[in-house]
Amino acid sequence: MPNRETIIPLVAGLLLIILFFFSNTAFSAQNNIVSIGLNYDISTVNMLEAKLGVDLPVMLALHEPLMGADPKTGERIPILAESFQVLENKKDIKVVLRQDPRFHTGDPVTAYDIKFTYDQCADPSNANLMAGPLDEIEEIEILDDHTFIFRFWEPYAAWKELMWIGICSKNYYDKVGKEKFAKHPVGSGPFRFVERKIGEHITLGVVEDHYARNSPNFEILKFIIIPDDLTRAAMLETGELDLISDVLPHQSKRLNRVTHVKVKSTSDVPSLFGIGYRCFTYPLMKDKYLKRAINHAINRQEIVDKIFLEEGYPLYMYASRSELGYDPDFTFEFNLEKARKLLKQSSYKPGTPIIMSYTSAIPNASLVAITLQKYLADIGITIKLQKLESGTQATYSRNKDPREGHLSLFAWAGGRDPSTRLLLSIVSTSIYVSYPDRPNKEEMDKWCADQAHELDVEKRRAILKKIHEVMIDDPGSSVLFGLNMIYAMSKRIEYSWTPGESFIFNAYTIKVLD
DSSP states (O other): OOOHHHHHHHHHHHHHHHHHHHHHHHHHHHHTEEEEEESSOOSOSOGGGOOSGGGHHHHHHHSOOSEEEOTTTOOEEESSEEEEEEOTTSSEEEEEEOSOOBOTTSOBOOHHHHHHHHHHHHOGGGTOTTHHHHTTEEEEEEEETTEEEEEESSOOTTGGGGSOOOOOOHHHHHHHHHHHHHHSOOOOSSEEEEEEETTTEEEEEEOTTOSSSOOOSSSEEEEEEOOOHHHHHHHHHHTSOSEEOSOOHHHHHHHTTOTTEEEEEESOSOOEEEEEEOTTTOGGGGOHHHHHHHHHHOOHHHIIIIISTTSEEEOOSSSOTTSTTOOTTOOOOOOHHHHHHHHHHSSOOTTOEEEEEEOTTSTTHHHHHHHHHHHHHTTTOEEEEEEOOHHHHHHHHHTTOGGGOSEEEEEEOOOSOSHHHHHHHTSTTSTTOSOTTOTTHHHHHHHHHHHHHOOSHHHHHHHHHHHHHHHHHSOSEEEEEEEOEEEEEETTEEOOOOTTOSSOOOGGGOEEOO
């Protein structure tokens, strides 16, 4: 019978073997998972009902579009499509699909799936964020399984900006019905849907031997919802997250000192933050003198310098600085005396509370909101702040719900072309318009449509100038600033931001280095 002296070393040895086995197993399991921290919860995993730009990193990992963004250049390149041909009338586009794309069910991607997806996204009952711009398409004519024609009402200058929508399987939708489809989507992207726990995480699995993408060298992609900026950065430090974006400047300084973390930054991103005026629900916000007073009361440069440590730039017009129509020479003078005079000309009565809502979609949202509250108090405007969940605010905005308040801070991630934003937020019948009954709405609606149809760049620029002049004279919003994109990752992975994009796209390019 073994004695005490022989048992103790034997047990210790066994424990070491067990610990070694489990540590290596845990490491191997962790090595097969890449976790991305999101500072917001998405509104849905259903591409057909996508409400917000923040939904798209998940949507476009699951679904392939006709055109995507090249990971290195950011240029639009064919993905599901083999070719595009603008026809002689300059308004119709013939598309030939690749033969090899397959949905995660194994079904081929056909022209019928394209038509189904675009028709569903354009259907007002789905409240899709692209419903307004898709009105430009008169019909989709199917020629055969792999050939179809987008027939536009008129020539459409930004037609490529309608080609990124993730394509869904019509067969799967017909088989399982709308409710199951919304909870468990099927696309043809480099990742397949595994699970979503609302407010917690979205888990995707890698599709091996994908027809269009190089398969990542990991198995699971997990988007973890962490609204708090400090917590998200701390989880990167502890190894609970592998990649985060929208890192605040003061956090990047700390993260740069962490040996197992690397921080990157790029200014090649569309970025636009501002205050939306809810003119429809609160008639007071139609007062142009009040809105001009607000414009002159805000020290934009100070916000950029002090809150964002110079990692950004002031904006004064309703345009990202990277898009057509932006004028770098246009600015507002920060002038409290002028702001007070304009306020006296307005219908605002001192002491009247104006509600300003904000969400975590704005970096340093609480600090920005408090700073704006102070600026406006300095000229005699009483601001009451309320924090909303981003999905709730989007719903309030879409439904013209007075609970959103008189003002709301907004972030527009944007894209390469101004057309989508103008059609979604300026046209009087669009779902996100905040000033649908502006005095010159017919003119504005026409100009928004005209710029969308004008293929000549200089003529289009002239139309955009007229739109911006009206927006400055009688604004539907006050634009505040744009920011550089700071993102950080564990040194166990490598990822580079896709130029010209606002979110973590092309996640299939993430490479595990360990």
